[in-house]
Amino acid sequence: MKMITAIIKPFKLDEVREALSEINVQGITVTEVKGFGRQKGHTELYRGAEYVVDFLPKTKIEAAVDDAIVDQVIDTIQSAARTGKIGDGKIFVSNLEQVIRIRTGETGNDAL
Amino acid sequence: MTHTITKLIAGVTFALALGTSLPSMAQDAKPAAGAPAAQAQGAAGPTAAAPTAAEAAAPAAAAAAAPAPAAAAQAAAPTAQKGDTAWMFVATLLVIMMTIPGLALFYGGLVRAKNMLSVLLQVFTIFSLIIVLWCLYGYSLAFTENTAFIGGFGRAFLKGIWDPAAATFSSAATFSKGVVIPEFIYVAFQGTFAAITCGLIVGAFAERAKFAAVLVFMVLWFTFGYLPVAHMVWFWTGPDAIKDAATLATESAKAGWLWQKGALDFAGGTVVHINAAVAGLVGAILIGKRVGYGRESMAPHSLTMTMIGASLLWVGWFGFNAGSALEAGDVAALAFINTLLATAAATLSWLFGEWITKGKPSMLGAASGAVAGLVAITPACGFVGPMGGLIIGLVAGIVCLWGVNGLKRLIGADDSLDVFGVHGVGGILGALLTGVFAAPQLGGQGIFDYTTNKMSADPYSIGSQVLVQAEAIGTTIIWSAVVSFIAYKLVDVVIGLRVPEDAEREGLDITSHGESAYHS
Numbered sequence: 001m002k003m004i005t006a007i008i009k010p011f012k013l014d015e016v017r018e019a020l021s022e023i024n025v026q027g028i029t030v031t032e033v034k035g036f037g038r039q040k041g042h043t044e045l046y047r048g049a050e051y052v053v054d055f056l057p058k059t060k061i062e063a064a065v066d067d068a069i070v071d072q073v074i075d076t077i078q079s080a081a082r083t084g085k086i087g088d089g090k091i092f093v094s095n096l097e098q099v100i101r102i103r104t105g106e107t108g109n110d111a112l
Numbered sequence: 113m114t115h116t117i118t119k120l121i122a123g124v125t126f127a128l129a130l131g132t133s134l135p136s137m138a139q140d141a142k143p144a145a146g147a148p149a150a151q152a153q154g155a156a157g158p159t160a161a162a163p164t165a166a167e168a169a170a171p172a173a174a175a176a177a178a179p180a181p182a183a184a185a186q187a188a189a190p191t192a193q194k195g196d197t198a199w200m201f202v203a204t205l206l207v208i209m210m211t212i213p214g215l216a217l218f219y220g221g222l223v224r225a226k227n228m229l230s231v232l233l234q235v236f237t238i239f240s241l242i243i244v245l246w247c248l249y250g251y252s253l254a255f256t257e258n259t260a261f262i263g264g265f266g267r268a269f270l271k272g273i274w275d276p277a278a279a280t281f282s283s284a285a286t287f288s289k290g291v292v293i294p295e296f297i298y299v300a301f302q303g304t305f306a307a308i309t310c311g312l313i314v315g316a317f318a319e320r321a322k323f324a325a326v327l328v329f330m331v332l333w334f335t336f337g338y339l340p341v342a343h344m345v346w347f348w349t350g351p352d353a354i355k356d357a358a359t360l361a362t363e364s365a366k367a368g369w370l371w372q373k374g375a376l377d378f379a380g381g382t383v384v385h386i387n388a389a390v391a392g393l394v395g396a397i398l399i400g401k402r403v404g405y406g407r408e409s410m411a412p413h414s415l416t417m418t419m420i421g422a423s424l425l426w427v428g429w430f431g432f433n434a435g436s437a438l439e440a441g442d443v444a445a446l447a448f449i450n451t452l453l454a455t456a457a458a459t460l461s462w463l464f465g466e467w468i469t470k471g472k473p474s475m476l477g478a479a480s481g482a483v484a485g486l487v488a489i490t491p492a493c494g495f496v497g498p499m500g501g502l503i504i505g506l507v508a509g510i511v512c513l514w515g516v517n518g519l520k521r522l523i524g525a526d527d528s529l530d531v532f533g534v535h536g537v538g539g540i541l542g543a544l545l546t547g548v549f550a551a552p553q554l555g556g557q558g559i560f561d562y563t564t565n566k567m568s569a570d571p572y573s574i575g576s577q578v579l580v581q582a583e584a585i586g587t588t589i590i591w592s593a594v595v596s597f598i599a600y601k602l603v604d605v606v607i608g609l610r611v612p613e614d615a616e617r618e619g620l621d622i623t624s625h626g627e628s629a630y631h632s
Contacts, residue, residue: 044411046476047530048517051409 001096001109002070006061007035007089008081013059019080020063023072026112029062039087058089064096066109190292190352192283199440200297206431207304211239211311214428218421218479219315222529225413226619227319228629234314234323238330239307245334246303253335254342255302260369262340263347270299285350286438289565293438301435306342308432309384310334315529316392317399317609319410320616323624325607332599333391337592338383344368345375345383345584354562374559375584376550376577378447379436381491381543382588389536390592393527398600399609401526403616410528415475422479426455429486433493447493451486454493454505458485461509469513477513484512484534488542495546497555504545512538543585547578 008016013030020028034055041054065073074091082088101111216235220228242250249268258264266272273282273295283292310330314321348367354360364372370382377383402410412418433451437444462481467473488508489501496504515537516530527533550556551572561568603609610616615623622628 045470045472045474046411047480047533048520049410051411053409 001099001112002065002067003094003096004061004063004065004070004073004077005092005094006063006077006081007033007058007091008061008077009083009088010057010059012081012083013061016061016077016080019076020073023069023076025063025065025069025073027063031060031062033058033060037087037090056087064099064112066112190283190290192292192294193439196286196291196293196439196441197297199444200293200301200435200438203431203435204297204301204304206428207301207308207435208239208428210425210428210432211304211308212236214421214424215308215311216421217417218425218483219318219529221414221417221419221421222315222412222476223318224410224619225630226621228413228621229625229627230323230620231314231318232629233625234318234321234326235311237327238310238314241327241330242307242310242334243303245331246306247299250306250334250339251299251302253339254306255347257347257349257366260367260372261344263343270296273299284438285352287351287443288439288441289351289354289562291439298438302342305380305384305432306334306338309338309380309388312384312388312531312535313392313395316389316396316527316531318528319620320402320528320610321395321399322608322611323620325603325609328607329395329599329603332602333596336599337391337595338387341387341588341591342383344370344587345377347371351562356563360563370584370587373583374577374580376495376546376581377491377543377584378494378546379433379490381487381539381546382584385487385490385535385539386543386585386588387592389532389534389539390589391596392531393523393525393536394593394596395600395609396525396527396532398597398604402528403613405526412476415479418479419475422482426482426486429455429490433490437494443494446498449498450489450493450496450501453498454489454501454508455482455485457502457505458482458488458509458512461506462513463509465510465513480512480516480530480534481509484508484515484538487535487538488512488545490539491543492546492549495550495557497549500545500549500555504542504549507545508538508541511541540585543581544578547581548574550577 006016010032017028034057036054036056039056041052041056044051044053061077063073070093074093077091098107099109099111100107212235213232216232219235220231223231247270249265251270252265252267253263256263256266274280282295284295284298285292310333313330313333314326317326345368348371349363353363370377375382404410429451430448434444434448437447459478459481462484463473463478466477485505485508488504492501492504512534515533519537520527520530520533523532525532548554550558551574552558552567553572554574556572557567558572559568559570560566600609611620611624
């Protein structure tokens with residue numbers, strides 16, 4: 001099992017969610033986050049005061065998936081979230097030790 | 113008769129034509145159709161109370177026949193007309209709306225979310241506090257006859273305005289002979305000016321001042337700063353007693369110091385804006401910069417609120433400026449169109465100035481430009497023609513844009529919400545340009561001569577009027593700065609001006625008031 005964490009542009013969330021549904025990903029967790037990468041921030045000007053906004057709003061998607069579909073999920077997210085411009089985000093893949101469904105006590109792949 | 117009041121300079125005017133023999137449809141019901149009648153009334157004394165029954169009968173009589181009421185007016189004291197009175201109620205309500213919620217929201221949107229309620233509450237509380245003080249002693253000290261610098265206590269506790277036993281109410285003079293309004297609404301109208309002036313100051317030290325210190329400072333500054341300046345600039349005994357050069361001299365000698373000098377301030381460029389801006393700047397310097405100023409982001413938390421506030425200010429300002437004519441007539445209409453046009457012009461000039469110099473037109477720029485235009489046209493609105501007003505607005509937008517950029521960096525103080533950059537700079541600019549565009553050769557009203565009841569025959573000198581304006585500006589700046597400095601120092605010793613640093617970091621809403629503006 002793998003945990004896939006993707007940081008994407010907020011307006012791409014719906015497309016990514018739909019694309020993931022089509023390949024039978026059973027669930028994702030979404031969080032509004034802020035951060036910076038190579039895109040950096042922007043400046044805002046209020047009368048005489050200029051502020052550099054370092055952290056841009058992004059959306060974080062987390063999905064726990066079976067090893068068998070990891071590559072497919074990565075491809076799906078990448079194609080759905082991609083605009084080709086700087087700031088499209090990143091996908092992180094990490095090993096997942098265990099998954100437990102709270103209601104039934106199922107574990108491992110059965111709980112995904 | 114000491115309580116006859118008004119703002120404006122002896123000798124100047126607009127409302128004018130009304131006091132003369134010009135019949136005006138808009139002024140139906142004006143009891144004094146001619147100057148002689150008005151003078152007779154003036155001799156009787158403006159304090160004479162008008163029975164309410166006569167008030168009701170007058171409009172009907174005036175509407176019925178012109179000559180008859182004129183004769184009747186010779187004998188009776190001037191009676192407030194319902195049209196003028198109704199307009200002053202509306203104008204007063206508009207100025208209240210300017211302050212709460214207008215000014216409160218304008219300022220509130222400009223601070224960080226953690227200090228939103230502190231700003232709203234400071235403005236709300238100051239408004240209430242000043243209204244109470246105004247009725248206890250403020251009105252009397254500002255608008256009764258005494259010295260050229262401060263009034264007396266003749267109207268303390270608002271005594272003498274209503275005589276319940278006789279069922280009479282006294283009237284306040286306007287700028288037209290024989291035209292009066294109920295003194296109570298005059299008290300209320302002027303009270304809202306005092307309240308918004310004090311409310312303006314809090315923008316300069318927002319986000320760090322101790323609430324108790326703000327209130328105590330306002331009591332001191334209102335008493336020793338606002339009241340004397342209001343008296344100096346605005347107090348006179350009214351036009352009714354002025355018949356010739358001798359009576360003009362007698363009456364003028366009773367007026368405020370700057371009024372006697374001929375300073376023009378229709379609705380409060382010096383008394384309200386320069387006065388408040390200087391008090392704010394002194395406060396910003398003495399209280400010190402906000403923690404993290406220049407390093408951390410102090411971006412406005414809601415320019416939506418600021419836009420709503422600026423719009424309420426604009427609408428309310430019609431009460432402020434057009435209401436300052438004190439009657440519903442031609443001069444009020446002149447002030448109205450100037451307040452509309454100059455403000456629109458300033459909004460555009462600030463916005464385009466910002467667009468050209470900074471690259472983007474901003475909502476905050478438009479809102480700031482509108483306020484700058486309103487401030488600048490305030491002293492001029494009843495004296496200048498519409499095209500003069502347009503130019504004042506255009507210049508104000510650009511100059512105040514500099515006020516919050518170049519000038520602000522030059523001064524180096526943390527005037528949080530640019531009270532000085534907008535109200536100080538705009539107020540000074542407007543007061544000076546009033547002297548320029550009031551000139552008849554530039555479409556203005558010139559100087560009104562109450563002895564002849566028409567525009568003064570003496571040529572209008574722009575240079576000398578601008579000098580008089582500068583004198584009024586200088587007097588206000590020095591007076592307000594000295595009073596503010598002493599008041600802040602006193603409060604600092606007794607209470608302390610600032611909240612502790614950790615309280616400032618956490619935000620005044622929680623630490624000073626125990627509540628939050630927003631819940632996520």
